[in-house]
Amino acid sequence: MCTLTESVLYNFSQLIYENLGIKLDETNQEMLKARLNRLMLKSNIKNYSDYFKELTANKGAPIWSEFVDEITTHMTSFFREDGQFKFIQENIKSITQINQRIIQNNEIRVWSAACSSGEEPYTIAMVLKEALPENIKIKILASDISNGIIQKAQGGVYPQEIKQNVAPLLLDKYFKLKDGSYNISEEIKSMITFRTFNLMNEFPFKNTFDMIFCRNVMIYFDNKTQSNLVNKFYNFLPKNGMLFIGSSESLAKIDHIKLKYVRPSVYMR
Numbered sequence: 001m002c003t004l005t006e007s008v009l010y011n012f013s014q015l016i017y018e019n020l021g022i023k024l025d026e027t028n029q030e031m032l033k034a035r036l037n038r039l040m041l042k043s044n045i046k047n048y049s050d051y052f053k054e055l056t057a058n059k060g061a062p063i064w065s066e067f068v069d070e071i072t073t074h075m076t077s078f079f080r081e082d083g084q085f086k087f088i089q090e091n092i093k094s095i096t097q098i099n100q101r102i103i104q105n106n107e108i109r110v111w112s113a114a115c116s117s118g119e120e121p122y123t124i125a126m127v128l129k130e131a132l133p134e135n136i137k138i139k140i141l142a143s144d145i146s147n148g149i150i151q152k153a154q155g156g157v158y159p160q161e162i163k164q165n166v167a168p169l170l171l172d173k174y175f176k177l178k179d180g181s182y183n184i185s186e187e188i189k190s191m192i193t194f195r196t197f198n199l200m201n202e203f204p205f206k207n208t209f210d211m212i213f214c215r216n217v218m219i220y221f222d223n224k225t226q227s228n229l230v231n232k233f234y235n236f237l238p239k240n241g242m243l244f245i246g247s248s249e250s251l252a253k254i255d256h257i258k259l260k261y262v263r264p265s266v267y268m269r
């Protein structure tokens with residue numbers, strides 16, 4: 001493998017920032033280099049500049065999807081940051097009563113906006129199914145920039161370790177143990193639509209979402225990108241719609257934030 005110069009590394013970092021919104025700094029250089037090496041080996045390209053040219057000329061092609069899958073970090077789990085789900089369970093009555101949209105339409109629309117391998121939207125589906133009255137239809141959009149991870153999410157197959165995070169009652173009710181893995185039930189799957197979507201793009205939706213989950217992805221974005229994104233979310237929340245962010249994230253530095261603080265990492269329009 002040839003050497004990676006500062007300027008070529010900078011070109012890759014800019015490419016990632018401009019297309020994925022992810023801001024890499026010096027502390028990420030070794031990680032980026034290792035990931036680039038893996039990708040180039042896979043594509044049988046020996047030179048960083050050639051790989052860069054191939055990538056930029058073929059956005060949308062498999063080489064680009066593989067790059068996005070490798071650059072993004074997909075760590076997630078069922079019931080991650082459980083406090084938010086407890087908050088929903090405990091306050092479901094008031095959450096639905098103050099949101100006219102839910103009552104008028106007898107449906108709740110939720111967006112898991114960086115859903116990774118599906119644990120987040122499946123958790124949301126189980127929590128809402130347990131908490132809401134039968135007559136309210138649960139509709140969840142789950143999206144992620146990584147095509148590979150969306151395919152995994154759609155499969156809904158998880159290792160036995162999920163027992164550490166999913167309560168036995170829910171495991172029993174909403175999963176089937178098959179060939180040593182837990183398969184999410186069709187009932188829960190049918191509540192979710194999976195899509196590949198880049199949060200840097202304009203939102204193509206006609207309707208608002210009663211709840212938006214955008215957790216543990218804004219940490220990779222700079223302040224400007226976070227501000228743009230949160231303001232876009234604002235436009236897709238109805239009155240009293242809620243935004244859930246990751247517990248290590250904050251909206252404190254977001255310009256012109258119009259969302260009201262509800263509790264740590266939960267905001268309301």
Ligand SMILES: C[S@@+](CC[C@H](N)C(=O)[O-])C[C@H]1O[C@@H](n2cnc3c(N)ncnc32)[C@H](O)[C@@H]1O
Nearest residue numbers: 020072075076114116145146198199215216217
């Ligand atoms: C660390 S995971 C978080 C998953 C889940 N929200 C959670 O909190 O457990 C971050 C996810 O954000 C996705 N992501 C990164 N940049 C993105 C972008 N520009 N648009 C959409 N998704 C993005 C990654 O592919 C990854 O699956």
